[in-house]
Amino acid sequence: MKRLTKTLLVVSLVSVVLLVAAPTHATYHGRNGRIAFATDTGNSPQVVKSIKQDGSELTGIAWNAFDPNWAPDGTKIVFARFHEGALTVCSIEMSDPDGSEAVDLTGAHPGCDSGPSFTPDGSAIVFIHRCDGCSRQVIWRMDLQGGARARISGVPLHVEVNDPNVSPDGRTIAFQGQRSETRRALFTVKMNGSHLRRITSFALSVGSRIDWAPNGAHVVLTEYQNGGPGNTALIRPDGSRYVQITHYDGDVGAGGAVYSPDGRWLLYRRQNSATGRYAIWKMRPDGSQRTRIRGLAVNVCCLDWGPRPE
Numbered sequence: 001m002k003r004l005t006k007t008l009l010v011v012s013l014v015s016v017v018l019l020v021a022a023p024t025h026a027t028y029h030g031r032n033g034r035i036a037f038a039t040d041t042g043n044s045p046q047v048v049k050s051i052k053q054d055g056s057e058l059t060g061i062a063w064n065a066f067d068p069n070w071a072p073d074g075t076k077i078v079f080a081r082f083h084e085g086a087l088t089v090c091s092i093e094m095s096d097p098d099g100s101e102a103v104d105l106t107g108a109h110p111g112c113d114s115g116p117s118f119t120p121d122g123s124a125i126v127f128i129h130r131c132d133g134c135s136r137q138v139i140w141r142m143d144l145q146g147g148a149r150a151r152i153s154g155v156p157l158h159v160e161v162n163d164p165n166v167s168p169d170g171r172t173i174a175f176q177g178q179r180s181e182t183r184r185a186l187f188t189v190k191m192n193g194s195h196l197r198r199i200t201s202f203a204l205s206v207g208s209r210i211d212w213a214p215n216g217a218h219v220v221l222t223e224y225q226n227g228g229p230g231n232t233a234l235i236r237p238d239g240s241r242y243v244q245i246t247h248y249d250g251d252v253g254a255g256g257a258v259y260s261p262d263g264r265w266l267l268y269r270r271q272n273s274a275t276g277r278y279a280i281w282k283m284r285p286d287g288s289q290r291t292r293i294r295g296l297a298v299n300v301c302c303l304d305w306g307p308r309p310e
Contacts (some may be wrong), residue, residue: 030214030261030307034097035280035293036061036068036077038302048079050097053305055280055294061099067115070306072122077306078105080114092116092127094144097306105146113140119166126152126164126173139164139173139189154193159185162208166191168216172237174199176208186210186221188237199239209256209302213285214263220285222255222268229253232268234285245287254281256300261307267293269300 034050045064051057061068067080078094091106092113105125106113114137115128125144129151130137139152139161152173155161159177166173171191178184183202189195200206200221207222207230218234223244230253232245245266246254251274257266265282270292272278279295280303 030072030074032260032262032265033070033074033306033308035267036070036079036302036304036306037280037300038066038068038079039296040066040299040301042299045082048077048099048302050077050306051280051294053293058294059098061095061097062093062102065093067302069117069304071118072120072307074307074309078116078118078125080116090114092125092146094125097309103146105142105144107146109149112137115163117163117165120168120170124148126166128161128164137161139175141191152189152191152193154189154196156187156196159187163210165210165212167212167237168214174210174212174219174237176206176210178208182224182227184208184224186219186235197239199235199237200242207255209258211258213259214261218285220257220259220266222257229273230255230271232257232266232283232287245283245285251275256303258303258305259285260305265305267303267305269303271299 032053036050038046038048040046046066047063048061048065048068050059062079064082065079069078076094080090081093082090089112091104093102093104095102111131113127113129116125124141126141128137129140139155142149159179162176164173164175172188174188177187182205184206185202186199186206188197205224210221220234222230223233224230229248231248232254235242252272254268254270257268266285267282270279270281278300280293283290
């Protein structure tokens with residue numbers, strides 16, 4: 001009888017663990033597809049490229065371009081493009097995954113549109129806009145035809161805003177706010193411009209690439225505090241449970257981490273400032289199973305791991 005009771009107790013405990021653990025992956029969505037990124041040699045225009053998740057099939061998507069972001073269904077990609085000697089300094093374009101059928105969504109609007117990111121339902125794009133003569137960037141949104149442009153109010157005017165990303169439930173925007181080159185923090189604001197919150201200290205010096213976990217439980221960021229080489233960290237949207245995932249020091253660092261569509265991996269750039277070498281790596285969200293995907297001889301930025309189109 002004692003053995004039966006003990007067995008039932010173990011089964012019950014296992015059931016509880018499974019019930020608690022199951023939603024961790026049940027809320028994730030999408031199969032992992034191609035990885036987009038921008039390269040920059042410093043002497044030539046930035047180029048948006050993509051690779052398969054094993055690092056093969058390097059494909060060019062757009063020249064004079066940066067800030068790629070995949071559509072939620074993986075059938076489209078948006079990116080920002082430079083324009084020299086024009087009233088519109090940079091615009092947002094949307095294309096097929098191979099760069100074909102590109103459409104300029106900014107059109108004749110003067111200034112600079114950059115940092116595009118799809119809303120989770122794929123119906124709109126949030127982005128950064130800097131008007132001619134303006135000293136600060138602000139967050140705007142528009143539809144997939146470039147219309148219905150509207151500013152997201154409530155964003156602080158005392159910081160430079162970068163990399164807006166909408167939460168999986170479509171209610172909240174996380175973004176980097178920068179006071180100076182070394183004072184950068186993570187902020188959140190509701191889509192209607194209300195409930196602005198600073199989530200981290202400016203001293204953390206948060207990098208300009210951030211991303212939501214597919215289940216909305218965490219935001220992944222890069223911290224460069226104390227002039228460090230860059231390390232990956234996770235934080236809850238309410239500012240609690242800050243956890244540093246990597247602990248690089250010296251010449252080697254990890255930057256620009258984003259989640260895989262299935263939520264099981266973090267993609268990041270590993271750089272060595274002494275050798276000038278860069279590579280794209282992945283790891284589990286707990287920092288384990290670090291795996292090199294592809295090495296590159298040029299600077300890599302703006303990583304985004306897209307879903308595989310159905």
